[in-house]
Amino acid sequence: MLYVTFASDENTTEDAEDLGGPRREFFRLLVKAIFQESGAFEESPNGFIPRLNVSHVQNRVYRTIGQMMSTIIVQGGECPALLSSVVLDYLLTGRMFDIRVSPEDVADVELRDSLKTIDQATTDDDLQRAIESCESWRYQIEGLPNPVTMDNKDAFVKNAIIFHVLLQRKSCYDQLAEGLECYELLPLLKENLPLRVLLEMPKVRSDLTADVVATLLKPSYSVLGSNKRPKEELMVVKFRDFLNSVQEREVEECLHGRTLTEAEKTFLRNLNPGHILAFVTGSSRVPAVGFQPSPKLSFVHNENKYLPVAHTCSNELEIFVNSKNLADNDEFEYNFLVALMNGANFSAV
Structure with a gap:
């Protein structure tokens, strides 16, 4: 099992045990590096295909990438489901001229x-x-x-x-297949063809919805009858309203009374529910093996703290319950925006 800690600019590490969150954060950034920054792939309308890179072939980079993909899937990362169906057809059958292409x-x-x-x-x-x-x-x-x-x-x-x-890039495919043998992933896919969705670009790309994120984050309420319970239930309503505003691209409208910076406006234009899930768990989508432990929404009654806090090791979103966040204005939404933006790379989907 891969265990991950992140170093800060001050050469210190995160003060947390890797129970899955830092690992998922690392895997999500790794997927981005593989497909967008490595120079090993190029994108067609049907998904990514290997780019013929002589240096990468010489250094067996595609084999390493295959090992990375296997590790990401088996160890609970966000599935690298970005490959073209043609790529998967060849990797799973080994036949070129029987494949349907366009x-x-x-x-x-x-x-x-x-x-x-x-x-x-x-x-x-x-x-x-x-x-x-x-x-x-x-x-x-x-x-x-x-x-x-x-x-x-x-x-x-x-x-x-x-x-x-295919033919021109066969060396890339052969190395990729060799790497996908790691954890016996490729044999598993060959025996269970529906599992190809773990690597294949979906025909219809569907974004994570606000409802899914709200369902995943189970509220951890105080006991019924407690004076705290009604306030916590109201915070859940505000949180889910914020999620819906993110999905409908209405957060900037909710914050119309504020003078937003250009950085905040740019962030809002790209904000989606996947950011919130990534902020909490390190993954913008549900991994193939699910989340362990299950994500949850917890509450801290404190009048002096306002910004939501994410604990990716325990998949926990901590919301502060106080008069400022409960107020019928945009304070809670703005605090959430600040928290997401300060999540740096780990909240960037």
């Missing part, structure tokens, strides 16, 4: 548009004009149909896609 699997915009134009050609004249845009590369690929006609254009498009997306 121009949308191609990351390069110019190449994708050329292949789409050929695919959609309805006359010989349209087809020949479309083929002209492929002159710079098509003669370098042995075995493509030549000349291209209305009868063989589908084979031309399919084989060109397979070459550019």
Whole structure:
């Protein structure tokens, strides 16, 4: 098991035992680094595909990335479900030419548009004009149909896609598959094909909803009959209203009486319910293995503290109950915004 602590600018570490929160924070940042910062992938409309990087192949970076993905999934991180279905089809079957492909699997915009134009050609004249845009590369690929006609254009498009997306990058895929053998993840996926959703970009991307976050964060109330209980229930109402405002992009409207900084306005434009879950647990989505321990919403009755506090080790959001946060104004919403922004990288989804 990987155990994580984060160092601060003062060369100190977080004063907490890693019970899962810091690990999830690290894994979420690692997924971002893999797909956006490593130079190992490029994005097509259907998801990410390996980018042919000679240095990465030479240094076996794709194998390491496969090991990272396996570790993220098995050890409770946010699933790296960003790979194109074509990538998963090849990794799980090892077959290239039996895979269903489309121009949308191609990351390069110019190449994708050329292949789409050929695919959609309805006359010989349209087809020949479309083929002209492929002159710079098509003669370098042995075995493509030549000349291209209305009868063989589908084979031309399919084989060109397979070459550019799969065959040309086979060394990347082979290393990635080797890395995914870590924890025996790849054999597990081959035996249980529905589990491919752990790595595959969903056809319809659905954001985490306010209702899901509210359901995950179970309130830890004082006992019924306690004088504290009604105030805590009111704080839950305010918290869930804030969640809904985040989902509907209405937080800035709720704070219309304040003069917000440009940084605050920018943060609000990108704010979504996943930020709140990441702030509390280190993960902006529910991991494949769930959360341990279960997330909860707790209350501290204190008149001198106002900003919500997250304990990612215990998956706990701590809200301060006092007259200022209970007031019928925007104080609670603004305090929550400040807390999220001060979460730095760990609340940035």
